[in-house]
Amino acid sequence: MRVSLNWLKEYVDIDISAEELAHQLTMLGLEIEAIERPGAEISDVYVGKILSIDPHPDADKLVVCKTDIGKAEPLQIVCGAKNMKPGDYVPTAVVGAKLPGGFEIGRRKMRGIESQGMMCSARELGMGEDHTGLLILEGEPPLGADAKTLLGLDDVIFEVSITPNRGDWACMIGVAREVAALFGKTVRIPAITMTESTTPASSLSSVTIVDPDLCPRYIGRVLKNVTIKPSPEWMCRCLIAAGQRPINNIVDITNYVLLETGHPLHAFDYDKLGENRIVVRRAKPGEIMTTLDGEKRTLAEDMLVIADAKEPQAVAGIMGGGDSEVDENTKNVFLESAYFTPASIRRTSRQLGLATEASQRFQRGADPEMAVYAINRAADLMQKLGGAEIAQGLLDEYPNRIPVREVRLRYARCNLLIGTDIPEETQRDALLRLGFERVKSDDESATFKAPTWRPDVSMEVDLIEEVARLYGYDNLRVSLPQVRQSEMVFAPYEAKVRQLRRQLVDQGLTEIYQWTFSCPEDVQRTGLDASYMNMVTLQNPLSEKQATLRSSMIPGLMNNASYNVNHGVADMAVFEIGPVYRPVDGADQPEQRLCLGMLLMGRTEEKHWSSPQRSVDFYDLKGRVEAVLDFFGQDAVFNGVKFGPFQHGQSAVIVTGNQTIGYLGKIAPPVLKAFDIAQTVYVAELYLDPLLSGGQQANQFQEIPAFPPSLRDLAVVVNASVPVADLMKAVYDNGGKNLKQVNLFDIYTGEPVPKGKKSVALSLMFQSGERTLTDEETQKAMDKIVRKLQTAFEAELR
């Protein structure tokens, strides 16, 4: 909300600088987000009076004026405007004057005639959009006076951010109340001096509330024979300062009073209301009306409307309808001031996608008493500015009285909660200054009646907050709590996950952090099967590409690789730890699984002067997966599997016990193509939950062997298709109890190994905990191994 400081000063005395006031209000919770000085750029614009207007000898569209600005000689000014006449007072910029936008007035000739300044339009002074002619000043302001002050261009505008609980702040009086409370001043509420006619309003109209649950109070007034005309300059200035556009006196007055009191009003053209009366009711199913913004709106049954005898004429508390709009031909006005149920306004406003100044105030909770003042204030102004005859009396229907809340404050509780000793008297005084009324008190507490404009106050803590606020948060004590911890551990695996993240980074992987959104198309492009298409779907996604939550990390990793390849990055070794989601039948919430995704592509190491380059391959990725398994102290087997995203033959499922914990492999060429990547990519996805909950035992100490090991190498030639893991298992199984280690140190194909065969070289370590092994013992074990390899794998010794 924009608050004009000049306007605010009409309601409360302010004797500190704008900056200081902004700071104090901010520290009170009324946050001033910005301070604006609309006229800051303007200088040397004075009140001038046009003495004469003569035609320009050489230009049809220009005139030559003599304008008196209170100096010895009038100024000669060439002007293109048409709306002025001799005797008009106008803002006059002299030579050297500065106008908004850095525009400086110079002495110059226009079609041969010297012009010694410029008379300004409203737009040229930054006062709205009117550029149809000069800004003609009202009355007879003193010649030569600073027009900037006169026009309020010396004003300061606060951009105020209002919290959802304080609807009462959204008006001049509301801000003034806060200033008054802070500095111990009084708020000046403008007096109402209207005179009512002898015609009772009840003889001209009536108000029927059909649905008091949505409209506890509705007040109407009838105003006859109004003159529709532009609003006076002072009112326009206030509206413009608040960011609104003046329209005509009646509409402007409702807006003005809204900004002043915070209470939304609506003016209907009385003669356009069917039977000239008001019915407040829920909309009928499918009822249609056109709102003031020209939109045709279909209403729902739970929406409240202000109708005449037949048709809805306004969406209650949100926007009026075009059919009963006040226009230049309006003679008689029905003025509305009501209290609508906040939740209903908010619901309707959201359903219609229509938020207005009125709806924002009603949904925060209006002041049911201010409704009376606001309608009277508006009627008063309509009489003064539009000559309205005010029919006698309010049409005030108040079937559901809004309760006044009484809340008890225990002084000790206040101090206990905020941890600062604030004297009882100071506590009471704070509340009284804020408009609370003390209804009773005892030694340890007092009960206060909350002001009608404070629907947010219902509990003791609300009062405590008021006390603390006025006392000043900065003045409250500072201490450190003695933190006692719960015996329960809430996220037992969280530390392990953070540890894993650090370890992966230490091992040279870079972490990425992606949105968890996905879409079915990406799942398809990745080649994942139909089970991955079963995704958590958003009802209101930002876009088609973000329509679901991810069911796998692989599409996201591929998108990221694609993005980086497109930006010239060829080497990537990245990981992400995060959730994937899968809907669960019959449950509100999906299953959320923690995953580790890894992606490798390009070179294994950064370029270095001393080492050759190598591209990553399957085993780089497998090694990283194995390192993760080691981290969790888990063993797993890698079984060949058909998995959509991966190329067959370089695609494995990772299994621990009988549980699948993930997949790794080389991305298949069609998938690479779908992501527009022209290089080899390896991806793994691991489910971390089973690994985290797998339970890790502390390593148990093994006695360090006292006797030397006996080492043997073994090289065999087998069919190339023999899995080395099977071979090594056979070695282990047949090596006897002294065989402690088998290491694979070479795989060789090519001459002299025959085609279709490979040479596998192993080093074996035998060791006993009881004695030094003899050569014969070791050899015997070796012989048994060799025999087994010969029979089981047709192995030949090399």
Add this chain to the structure above:
Amino acid sequence: MKEQIEALRSTALEEVAKTSDLRALEDARVKYLGRKGKITEILRGLSQVSPEERPVLGQAANKVRDAISDAIDARKEVLDAEAEQQKAASEAVDLTLPGRRPRKGHMHVINQVTDDILEIFFELGFQVAAGPDVETEYYNFESLNIPADHPARDSHDTFFVKPGVVLRTHTSPVQMRVMEKTQPPVAVVVPGRVYRVDYDASHSPMFNQVEGLLVDEGVTFADLKGTLMMFVHRFFGKDTQVRFRPSFFPFTEPSAEVDISCTVCQGKGCRVCKNSGWLEILGCGMVNPKVYEYAGYDTEKYTGYAFGLGVDRIAMLRHAISSIGHLYENDMRFVEQF
């Protein structure tokens, strides 16, 4: 013979001194002290001299032998040192060539900042709690005193999965999930992803928060101030100014927003702080008794505070990151800067 011994001493010492490498020195040793060496020869020849002369000559010969031996040892040290120097010279490397560094990974800046935040609260005795990204409206709103059609929901533009089920708009639902599990004391911090339907230069539809909750007997607003001031001083430096400003959150009362002096201009006023000199970094307050009612806590016995930090904003401030978009784009040229 005596002369002969003395002559041998001077010849030998001279020869030893002249040796230029270890091999020549060894030759000299063999020549004089070896089994067939000159001193050995003389000592053997002593059997030929008279018994009166024998001890005198023997002593003289032994002295010469020791002198030569000492000279050889001394010379060896010199030659060893020279040899080492030569070897070192031949092995000298170009010290300016870059070393072989272990490949360096980078933790994502969001997690670096989250970890740094958590560490500070761990020291105070907080533990981590977590909750699901897909939440029910009950946990995300209702139990936090944000009923349906409450205007506070306006600032939470919510992704819906189905009626009553949302992507959590803040980490606060974990407060209730924790409080449901146990009576006080409770002291948790909750890092996590949160979601809002908001996407522009300064908003990401997914972002990160760290929530804090402390409930026990006698926890005060002063404790809240103290905790968060300590946090700010540890995280942003001890010269950082902190101010607490009244604000509104439905689940805390009294509520506050915390500003720190602008990290860019140190409070003088700049574009980043919109000339205010202050940057808002978190919201906090004393837990609203209505929340305790949902949790089944005794509202008289227990008090507590809660706070919520925007990790993204803090990361952007600490590292002068210009746009929130960079955080989740995962351009390697961005990620590897941190």
